[in-house]
Amino acid sequence: MKRISSRQITPNGSAPGAPSSTESQPPAYRWTILFVVWFAFLLSYVDRVAWSTVSAPVGQSLGISVAMLGAFVTAFYIGYVVANVIGGILTDTIGGRKTLILALLPLGVATFCFGYTHNLRTGFALQLVMGLSAGADYSAGVKIIASWFGKDRGRALGFYSTATSLAVVIANSTVPSMSNWFGWQNAFRVLGVATFCWAIVTFFLLRDSPTTPSSRITRRELGGLLKNRNLVLLALAGCGALWGTVGFGAWGNALMTKQYGISPVTAGSISALFGVGAVIAKPLLGWVSDLLNGATKLVSIVCLICFAAMLAVFGQCSTVTQFYVVAPLLGAVAFGYTPVLIAQVTRASGAKSAGAAAGFTNAIWQSGSALAPIFVGQVYAASHSFSYALLTLAAGPICGAFILLFVARRPAYDQQRAPETPGQSTVSQHPVNSH
Incomplete structure (x- = not known):
């Protein structure tokens, strides 16, 4: 029987090649x-x-x-x-x-x-x-x-x-x-x-x-993130998505009040339903993306298309009842894509560079947050049209969905395993990836 040296024991106490406790449980x-x-x-x-x-x-x-x-x-x-x-x-x-x-x-x-x-x-x-x-x-x-x-x-x-x-x-x-x-x-x-x-x-x-x-993380790895095609595309797609999400958050109440004379309290309650839909949808779509492993790109594209469509539908509403019905559905798709996009970012970068990748992409995403309210305000001031303002917001997620079409499907870096060498365990080579 071959003797296993202490140097060949993984941090979980298992022999090389055996599944670690964090992988099995x-x-x-x-x-x-x-x-x-x-x-x-x-x-x-x-x-x-x-x-x-x-x-x-x-x-x-x-x-x-x-x-x-x-x-x-x-x-x-x-x-x-x-x-x-x-x-x-x-x-x-x-x-x-x-x-x-x-x-x-x-x-x-x-x-x-x-x-x-x-x-x-x-x-x-x-x-x-x-x-x-x-x-x-x-x-x-x-x-x-x-x-x-x-x-x-x-x-x-x-x-x-x-x-x-x-x-x-x-x-x-x-x-x-x-x-x-x-x-x-x-x-x-x-x-x-x-x-x-x-x-x-x-x-x-x-x-x-x-x-x-x-x-x-090394300088070379950091530079590699900026050259990572998938990360750049995800950053641009998220910018378009947040254009719609934050733009609606900034102007939704004001537009309902100005266009249809809805009281601020009622507009606030409609927006509250918008938030309820978001709270429910985020973990649900995150769970769905886990079940459909490898299909996160499809899930995010479908969500963004539905987001744009619901913005257009919301723009056609004119009564309080209609707004109450549509608001939670709009909230679900207006925020549901976020965990799916974040998961794609971490898969594209690998666990080791997940922090830098998240920071880089979120910085680009937030530019959509800053620009959308300005453009929507100008469109509404020029047209005084509720539907035109909502269509302006819908342009963001449509662009985001289109950009996601070009994200290449590659093996997730943090799921790749390097070949083991004698005396080394999988855990020691990939310490953060024992799941």
């Missing part, structure tokens, strides 16, 4: 990991959208003109886009756990300090810092999920991405009330303390990988 602790990164993303997004829920009354009390209320949002997104690129590289250099902690700590401090804002300049600077901090948590979360969930990442990313939709609901339902009861300054201070405390929880509970962390 994924660790249950990964669900704790998923909750930690999900809640961090949720808090980060609540911090991001909190200002929009109180901007009108608070801006008036600070003496900020209506035209300048959006300056804080602009400041945040300037920092956010920059941080996505830097945070992605940092994630693949020092690990997702450290990056997420380093993102949450300054975000908590900056959000707390925003409660002391008394003028436009101070608020702009603090929102810029908040954006620079918050932009790193997304890539860190994607990297960690890719390491822990492997082939099951679709449903995990579907749950992870519900944080953004749920954060909008939470922020709109809590921040204005807290502001009325305790003052808007204290509302931001509470959010800052909560974010800072969750960074401490993250320090104790979060782990980068179920096995040995992957090695540091």
Whole structure:
């Protein structure tokens, strides 16, 4: 009987070539990991959208003109886009756990300090810092999920991405009330303390990988991401998709109010149903993409085409009842594609470079978020047509679906196995890919 040396034992205690415990039975602790990164993303997004829920009354009390209320949002997104690129590289250099902690700590401090804002300049600077901090948590979360969930990442990313939709609901339902009861300054201070405390929880509970962390990404590998045809196409497709999603979020309520005289409260309840559809669809479509392994491209294309079609349908609605019926269906397809696109990004890059790839693609995606509201506003101002404005939004997902047609179907990098050599185990060669 051949003797197996201790050097040939995998970290799971199995012999070379034998399936590791994480492959045969994924660790249950990964669900704790998923909750930690999900809640961090949720808090980060609540911090991001909190200002929009109180901007009108608070801006008036600070003496900020209506035209300048959006300056804080602009400041945040300037920092956010920059941080996505830097945070992605940092994630693949020092690990997702450290990056997420380093993102949450300054975000908590900056959000707390925003409660002391008394003028436009101070608020702009603090929102810029908040954006620079918050932009790193997304890539860190994607990297960690890719390491822990492997082939099951679709449903995990579907749950992870519900944080953004749920954060909008939470922020709109809590921040204005807290502001009325305790003052808007204290509302931001509470959010800052909560974010800072969750960074401490993250320090104790979060782990980068179920096995040995992957090695540091090299400059050559980083340059390879920029030359990765699939990643570039996914970045452009996501930009078109978010053109429709964020554009509708920015203008949906205002268009219903201006065109049909629907009250802001009723328009808000219609948008709430839009968010409910999104919360349900994200994990569902993520799960479907896992079941249809290898068909994520088809799922995302179909979802984007349905998204464009539902925008056109919504543009033909004219009564409150019609809006109530269509809104949840529109929300489902307006957000459902996100976990499927994220899963494609991690497969195209491989687990080792998942952080940098997520940061790079999300930075491009967010450009669609910034541009759509401007163009839709110009179209509506020129035409005063509700349907034309919605068709302008529909152009984004149509372009995204077309671009996805050119994404090549290649073996996922993180599923490729290098041939084993004597004395080496699969786990030691591919430490983050034992699922």
